[in-house]
Amino acid sequence: MNGHDDRPRDDLTEGWPDEAGNEELAAFADRFRSARPVLSPEAMRRIERAVRDEMAVRLRRRRSRREFWLGTAAAVAAAVFLAVAVARHVRPAGAPRVPRPTRDSYTVHLPPAPAAEPPTGPLLSLESYRTLYME
């Protein structure tokens, strides 16, 4: 799994200033790189498992949060739909509407009242009915 050891030696001396003793220093660099302590494959697998477990927990958390909000939105939409359907059921389509009260007003033109004629004489002849009230 460690393919690093196949790297050519030139990479280790990349960019070095030209100095005496570079040959020995390059040999030391080679030894230094070869002598790097390395964690065992089992240790690396344990670390990878821990990392994957943590990622799985976070992914699940994110998905359940997304599902929660999607579910909430769906529930709200369903409630609105249900309310509209119930309202239509209570007042079915085509039922006669109660007309709004209307106010009609007419202008009536009345002819003028005839003028009253003045009396020409007494309304009642008292002499003719004297016997009714005389003792």
Added chain:
Amino acid sequence: MSDTQRKKIEGLFARHSRGVGSYLYARVGDAELAEEITARVFLTVVRKFSQCRRSPGGWLWSIVQTELARHFRDRRRHAGGIEELPAGGEFPEQTAIRREAHAKLSAALSQLPRDHQAVIYMKFFQDMPNVEIARVTGLTTSNVGVMAHRSLKRLRVLMDGVAPPESAPGTGRSVTSEARS
């Protein structure tokens, strides 16, 4: 965490986990501790990946440094660490030699300045070319080469006790003095 983030983290792990584990092992000198700290590094990557604004390699290096600093701080608080067990099938002498080599490497690396540690980590533990190291660290490519050269000279003195030769550059003449501790 989105699927895109998951794939990026998997890529980062595939590319860098071995080098991180190796570097941490070199710094702490104990395989179990190195495994524990490496796991913490990558769990931090998973938990805080949305905060990665710059180069993922550079951000990963900063997490490695933080976890190392935390380890050394905690170790000072609880002195008397775990004794490293011999590797399977290893003779006691081999274990002692290995431990001594790790201790020397760990001590040598810890004495390097932080920017030199970064270059050594990226060059020798992550096998990154100079141009990539330059992009991550903000140095120029030529500076990376010079810094790697200087860091190795320092490490050689610390680990092998070999002082660098005193000579003019490129003259081929050198006066080598070896001071062994």
